[in-house]
Amino acid sequence: MVEANVGRSAFSAAGRGRLTCGAAALHVDLIQSVNPGLAGGLTIGLTGQANQFPFCRVNAQVAYGNNDTLKFEVWLPDAGSYNKRFMAVGNSGMAGAIDTWNLMLQLNSGFAVAGGDSGHSASLNNNGSGAPGVYLPYLHDTNQVNAWIHDSIAISTPHAKALVAEYYATTPRHSYYYGCSTGGAQAFALAQYHPQLFDGIVAGCPGNWYSHLALSFLWNAQKTLVGLFKNDSHLDQPTLDFITSAVLDHCDSLDGVADRILENPLDCTFDIASLACPPSSFSNPANATTCLTPAQLAAAKAIYEGPGAAVYPGFSLGSETQWALQEGQLSNAFTVPILQNLVYDDLTYDATRFQWDKDIPDVDENAGKWIDAISSNLSEFRTNGGKMIVFQGWADPYNAAVWPIQHLHQIQSAIGGKQRDVSDFFNVFMIPGGGHCGAASSYPHVPATYHTIPELITWVEQGRKPESIKSTGPPDKSNRSRKLCPWPQTARWDKIGDVESSESWVCV
Structure with missing residues (x-):
C-alpha cells in the first residue's frame, strides 16, 4: 500500500504485483482486488441499474494522515465503450461508503470512473448516521474530518488517474467530477483547495457551508x-x-x-x-x-x-x-x-x-474550518481553465435554495471584475420544483434528471458555455421535459410550441 501524496504517482518503482482483469494486466501496489464484469453482470440499487457493457472493477485503498485509510474503487469500461474521459464521483451525508450507484451511472456513459469512502468507514461510525449521544470516531480524528469534505477526492484521484492510464496505456483526455449534497460540498472544496485536478466540475445541491x-x-x-x-x-x-x-x-x-x-x-x-x-x-x-x-x-x-x-x-x-x-x-x-x-x-x-x-464562533473554529468550502476567490480554478456547473432545487428539503445564489454573488464580487461576470467558468442553474439531488416528493410532475454532464463536456472541450440544461424523467413517468436556465435567467414558455417540451421554453 502506498502513502497518499497528491501529485505523486500511485505506482512504485519496485515491489509491483501483476494483477489481471480479463486480458489486461495491471502493475500496481495498492490494489485489493480486481474483478472482470460481464455486461449486465452487476445490478445496483432498487432501480435495478446494471452495467451495459463489460468492465474491470478495481478495489483499492491508500493510506493518509496518521495511519488512516481511504478505500476507493475504479471501474474501467472495456476499450470499445470507453469515452477516453475520467470521472470521479463524490459522497452523500456523513459518507463512509462508496457511491456505487453513481459509479454505475457514469460507467454506463463510458467514463473510467472512481469513487471513495471519503477517508473513513461508515461501519465504524454508526453505519454512516449521526444521532444524539452517539460517538462518531471520524469526527475525533482531525485527518479524517479534513478528508471527509476537503481532501478525500484529491487523495484518491491521482492514484485512480494513474491506474486508468496504466489500463488503457494512455492518459484520459479530460477529467471531470460529479457530486451532489455532501458531494456538492466536495466539489467546491476541489475548486477551492485542489483547483488543478479537474477540467470540469458539477456541484449539485451543495452543502459547502456545511457547518452553518x-x-x-x-x-x-x-x-x-x-x-x-x-x-x-x-x-x-x-x-x-x-x-x-x-x-x-x-x-x-x-x-x-x-x-x-x-x-x-x-x-x-x-x-x-x-x-x-x-x-x-x-x-x-x-x-x-x-x-x-x-x-x-x-x-x-x-x-x-x-x-x-x-x-x-x-x-x-x-x-x-x-x-x-x-x-x-x-x-x-x-x-x-x-x-x-x-x-x-x-x-x-x-x-x-x-x-x-x-x-456560532465555536462552530466556525471547531467545525467550519475543517468542513466548509466557501471561499469566494476561485480564481486559480478559473485560471487553470476549470468550468463549474452548480444546480439547486427550489424545493430542496435539506438546503435553503437561495444559498447557491448568494454564493454566486459573493464570487461575482470577489473575482467578477467591473461587470461582476464569472459565467466564463461558473454558472448556477435553479430547478423549479426540484428536490435534493433529484425529485421532490411533492412535485412528481417535475422532470428530475438533469443533463448537466453533456453540457459540461461541451463547455470544457469545445468552449461553448451552457445556455440552458435539459431536464427529463419526472417521477410521474410522463414525457415532460423542461429547460433549466443559468441564473438569473429563468425559463418562459414561448406560447407557441408544446408546453410539455423543453424546446418550447426560452431563457429570459
Whole structure:
C-alpha cells in the first residue's frame, strides 16, 4: 500500500504485483482486488441499474494522515465503450461508503470512473448516521474530518488517474467530477483547495457551508419544537401541504403557465399572514387544515427567514411541503452529532443550550474550518481553465435554495471584475420544483434528471458555455421535459410550441 501524496504517482518503482482483469494486466501496489464484469453482470440499487457493457472493477485503498485509510474503487469500461474521459464521483451525508450507484451511472456513459469512502468507514461510525449521544470516531480524528469534505477526492484521484492510464496505456483526455449534497460540498472544496485536478466540475445541491447548514437544521427544529418538546408550533404534513397549495394558488401563473410549479419563487409576493386563523378561533377544525395558529404562523415565518443572512438563509416559497425533515430529524442526524463530537467534544452536550448570539464562533473554529468550502476567490480554478456547473432545487428539503445564489454573488464580487461576470467558468442553474439531488416528493410532475454532464463536456472541450440544461424523467413517468436556465435567467414558455417540451421554453 502506498502513502497518499497528491501529485505523486500511485505506482512504485519496485515491489509491483501483476494483477489481471480479463486480458489486461495491471502493475500496481495498492490494489485489493480486481474483478472482470460481464455486461449486465452487476445490478445496483432498487432501480435495478446494471452495467451495459463489460468492465474491470478495481478495489483499492491508500493510506493518509496518521495511519488512516481511504478505500476507493475504479471501474474501467472495456476499450470499445470507453469515452477516453475520467470521472470521479463524490459522497452523500456523513459518507463512509462508496457511491456505487453513481459509479454505475457514469460507467454506463463510458467514463473510467472512481469513487471513495471519503477517508473513513461508515461501519465504524454508526453505519454512516449521526444521532444524539452517539460517538462518531471520524469526527475525533482531525485527518479524517479534513478528508471527509476537503481532501478525500484529491487523495484518491491521482492514484485512480494513474491506474486508468496504466489500463488503457494512455492518459484520459479530460477529467471531470460529479457530486451532489455532501458531494456538492466536495466539489467546491476541489475548486477551492485542489483547483488543478479537474477540467470540469458539477456541484449539485451543495452543502459547502456545511457547518452553518447544520445550524439551520437546529434553528428550524427549535422553531417548530419537534424533538425538543412538542406543542402547537409543529407543522404537520397536512399543514405544510396546505401552505404550499396556497402559495401556488397565488403565484403559479406568474410564469404564464398554470402547472403548479413556481419558475422563480423570488418573484412570488405571497404573504403567509393571509393564512392566519381568525382571532375568534386560534385552532383548526378537527381533521381539517384551513388556517394557521399564531404559533404555527410564527414557526413558518422563522423557517422562511432562517437564522440570519450572516448564518444561513431561510427557505423559499413553494418549498413548504418538503419541510418535515427540518422539524427535528435533520438536527438530530447532523447538528447535534456535530456539536457533540466535533464542536464541543461532549456527548452530553444539550443542543437546547446553544446560544445564537454567542456560540456560532465555536462552530466556525471547531467545525467550519475543517468542513466548509466557501471561499469566494476561485480564481486559480478559473485560471487553470476549470468550468463549474452548480444546480439547486427550489424545493430542496435539506438546503435553503437561495444559498447557491448568494454564493454566486459573493464570487461575482470577489473575482467578477467591473461587470461582476464569472459565467466564463461558473454558472448556477435553479430547478423549479426540484428536490435534493433529484425529485421532490411533492412535485412528481417535475422532470428530475438533469443533463448537466453533456453540457459540461461541451463547455470544457469545445468552449461553448451552457445556455440552458435539459431536464427529463419526472417521477410521474410522463414525457415532460423542461429547460433549466443559468441564473438569473429563468425559463418562459414561448406560447407557441408544446408546453410539455423543453424546446418550447426560452431563457429570459
